[in-house]
Amino acid sequence: EIVLTQSPGTLSLSPGERATLSCRASQSVSSSYLAWYQQKPGQAPRLLIYGASSRATGIPDRFSGSGSGTDFTLTISRLEPEDFAVYYCQQYGSSPQYTFGQGTKLEIK
């Protein structure tokens, strides 16, 4: 089973700043199998990015994804107040099976 490790656990930034969130896989993952989600308190996760770099419908272009192999990154270019939330990466594995990272909490500094 591929394990996804996200870092940092908590990221404290101010609105307008750039956020860089990391997702590292325990073994190589096809970039097409990597997705990112945003979750706010009391809400279901929301799909942001699929295929490592493709934005989901309606997602602002300040969100971007990149990476390959074992290292993937979610970047938010200029933080808006509504972007402070928890972010999860997710990968598809054979069997099939889907696993998530433990999450990065993006909080207002």
Place this chain on the structure above:
Amino acid sequence: QVQLQQWGAGLLKPSETLSLTCAVYGGSFSGYYWSWIRQPPGKGLEWIGEINHSGSTNYNPSLKSRVTISVDTSKNQFSLKLSSVTAADTAVYYCARRVVDIVATTRRPSYYFDYWGQGTLVTVSS
């Protein structure tokens, strides 16, 4: 617009069976897999399993012995049963639509969850 609405018992005793149902409104039911995902309080997400319209299932190996996912295509609904629950099964349970899509830049398939139910908190306590 696709909507997933879920319901089920929110309080169980140890050893009982958890039962949840998710109804799908809008969009195609037959063209996707339909998943259950859970989230213990304050923790991350765990995929439980999935089913398609013809009843083909895939389960998380760690839960497979206790999980049954079924489908009712006449109602566009699918259901989760988790037997012999313990306090460790306390979580918010979500239903979700699992998509397989071809990524334009790589021409390879991508698998992700694009629509989610509102979540149901299930508490296991004696």
